Amino acid sequence: MPAGLVISAPASGVGKTTLTLALARAWRNRGLNVQCFKSGPDYIDPAFHAAATGRASVNVDSWAMDRGTIAHLVGRGTDADVVLAEGSMGLFDGVAARGVSGTGATADIAEMLGWPVLLVIDPSGQAQTAAAIAAGLRDYRAGVRLAGVVLNRVASPRHEDLVRRALNDAGIAVFGALPRHAEISLPKRHLGLVQAEEQAEIGKLIDEAARFVAEHVDLDEVLGSAASWSPQPAANGMNVTPPGQRIALARDAAFSFIYPHMLEAWRAAGAEISIFSPLADEAPDAGADVCWLPGGYPELHAGTIAANARFRSGLRAFADTRPVHGECGGYMVLGAALTDADGIRHEMTGLLGLETSFAKRRMHLGYRLAALAAPMPGHQVGARLRGHEFHYSTIVAQPDTPLAVVHDATGAVIAETGSRRGLATGTFFHLIAEDR
Known part of the structure; x- marks a missing residue:
């Protein structure tokens, strides 16, 4: 025992x-x-x-x-x-x-x-x-x-x-x-x-x-x-719907913040995960039906990401026909530009209009409850998603259609609503669970 x-x-x-x-x-x-x-x-x-x-x-x-x-x-x-x-x-x-x-x-x-x-x-x-x-x-x-x-x-x-x-x-x-x-x-x-x-x-x-x-x-x-400790049998599992059957997942030093239980739940539900590295200038798997960019440290690698033409063009081509979603750092890379801590502006993939800056850092930290106003991979309009936000970037522009109405843990509405444009979506929070 x-x-x-x-x-x-x-x-x-x-x-x-x-x-x-x-x-x-x-x-x-x-x-x-x-x-x-x-x-x-x-x-x-x-x-x-x-x-x-x-x-x-x-x-x-x-x-x-x-x-x-x-x-x-x-x-x-x-x-x-x-x-x-x-x-x-x-x-x-x-x-x-x-x-x-x-x-x-x-x-x-x-x-x-x-x-x-x-x-x-x-x-x-x-x-x-x-x-x-x-x-x-x-x-x-x-x-x-x-x-x-x-x-x-x-x-x-x-x-x-x-x-x-x-x-x-x-x-x-x-x-x-x-x-x-x-x-x-x-x-x-x-x-x-x-x-x-x-x-x-x-x-x-x-x-x-x-x-x-x-x-x-x-x-x-x-x-x-x-x-x-004698574990009690769980009455239910994660109750997670994968964002697709075959998921192209960005994974390297710039894209590494994704909860392990989410990946396990996707696999348990029958999804396949295909890893690619934007920092190695790799494009998402052409055989995947959805692409997911987790958070991480894109601000430390913004110059490399901006210069990696194969990754950027491959992601844009993917998004022409299939959904792409980014969380926090991944959301920033889906945007138009990211300004690093030295004040240098780097063009990102441009799938969304979001512009962020680390030149003047401001901490954003806390739980988030989002009611989706538009669908995102794995979740329909009206879904209530629970997650957590932690970053130091400042929003310069967030011009696209808001993805959700987002509240903090006290119930206050926050400005980091996420965005949607075409088949691209993004959130500042990392998904932990969906309300049942």
């Missing part, structure tokens, strides 16, 4: 991902099968999980997904020895208004699955106060159980002793304490961690993190704190 545990923290940037990867690899090195999940809409972390465990990881999200979908997705952990769900932000951080089955908080997933929470606490600049924070998290919400704490970035043995004593007095188990160790820091860029597939040394970094954590954390105690 698998043992389930949630890895969370009081805030972002405390070390959740590093600890998750280290524990997963350390237990794998001991011969255990480890399955990871990501709570929340982060589309980068699952690839790191897969690198650590050798098993595909997917997102589970209480704002966008119902309980049946979440149960279906976590069911892949049935044959594992250990199942880890890495949280996002702080343990109770979600949106103000409840979504399908919660607010998107990690605590929702912990309570729903009945898994205790392993807290990562960074006591930098404090000592006994760290125990007060941990105790507050433990007692904040009935139904969410605390397994214990791993301290991260402790300054000295004396610092560790002060924090440990306070946590012990509060009745909170301390499974280990990690000194500062630059060698296991994961590189970052403006949308989060540099992607796992872009890091040639990621395996060595995870190995070092596993060695370091095994040296400072009692792995047996952590494993013993996890809950025995």
